[in-house]
Amino acid sequence: MxxxxxxxxxxxxxxxxxxxxxxxxxxxxxxxxxxxxxxxxxxxxxxxxxxxxxxxxxxxxxxxxxxxxxxxxxxxxxxxxxxxxxxxxxxxxxxxxxxxxxxxxxxxxxxxxxxxxERQRILERTNEGRLEAKAKGIKFGRKPFVDKEKVRSLRGQGIGATDIARQLNIGRSTVYKILESNQSSRISPVVENAMNS
The missing domain is CATH 3.40.50.1390 (Resolvase, N-terminal catalytic domain)
Structure with missing residues (x-):
């Protein structure tokens, strides 16, 4: 020993x-x-x-x-x-x-x-908490995929951010973020002309 x-x-x-x-x-x-x-x-x-x-x-x-x-x-x-x-x-x-x-x-x-x-008690508390959260309307799992092209397409058709958010079941702030990222990714004509000359 x-x-x-x-x-x-x-x-x-x-x-x-x-x-x-x-x-x-x-x-x-x-x-x-x-x-x-x-x-x-x-x-x-x-x-x-x-x-x-x-x-x-x-x-x-x-x-x-x-x-x-x-x-x-x-x-x-x-x-x-x-x-x-x-x-x-x-x-x-x-x-x-x-x-x-x-x-x-x-x-x-x-x-x-x-x-x-102890493991059993933890499982029970976790399940109770999950059921209580579901009863309050909290959703579990991955967030749904947001189709950015669909957002841009709807905006291109003249539909407002609030209506886009409602149609796609996403937040208005998400719509604005997608549209802003689209704006910032475009190169301004002045910069594009300077790059080509």
Whole structure:
């Protein structure tokens, strides 16, 4: 069994010293301590990636606190499960939690159930919010394609911006933007004459 350590702070201004010292006091060698100075919401952390590559079955990772492994509960639990599947245990020093042994398996199972319940709650809240927004008339999905040539054609027929907007089911400001871009893309006759001479 080899001991590894992981320490993380959220910003580059914060210090890792206390966490690293605690890991060394538990017997982790300096070259087996991996660190990150980045938000826990990112799973593509350099130190964490290196730790994933170095650990093998039977190893134990020490982390000072649960929230140092990951800020988001679901992501943190996903990491715990990933290491558990590799046969690697994790001990959270300050929290007194370990994924070692039969009690550890129970901890992983409970954490997995918590993560699943959290994902389910997020889905339910998202769906409730979507239904409420639909009831208020908010539309979802991509914005409809605006046929710029159709706008210019209707304008060329003498139809006003308000009527064009109504016919094409777009905003008047969109009509004006299309017409203005058409105007600015044309070269004035004076400039064209100067270029030809």
């Amino acid at each position: 080899r001991l590894f350590g992981y320490a993380r702070v959220s910003t580059s201004q914060q210090s890792l010293d206390l966490q690293v010292k605690a890991l060394k006091n538990e017997g982790v060698r300096a070259n087996r301590i991996f660190t990150d100075k980045i938000s826990g919401s990112h799973l593509d952390r350099e130190g964490l990636q290196m730790l994933r590559l170095k650990v093998e079955e039977g190893d134990v990772i020490l982390v000072k606190k649960l929230d140092r492994l990951g800020r988001d509960t679901a992501d943190m639990i996903q990491l715990v499960k990933e290491f558990d599947e590799m046969g690697v245990a994790i001990r959270f020093l300050d929290d007194g939690i370990s994924t070692e042994g039969s009690m550890g398996k129970m901890v992983v199972t409970i954490l997995s159930a918590v993560a699943q319940a």
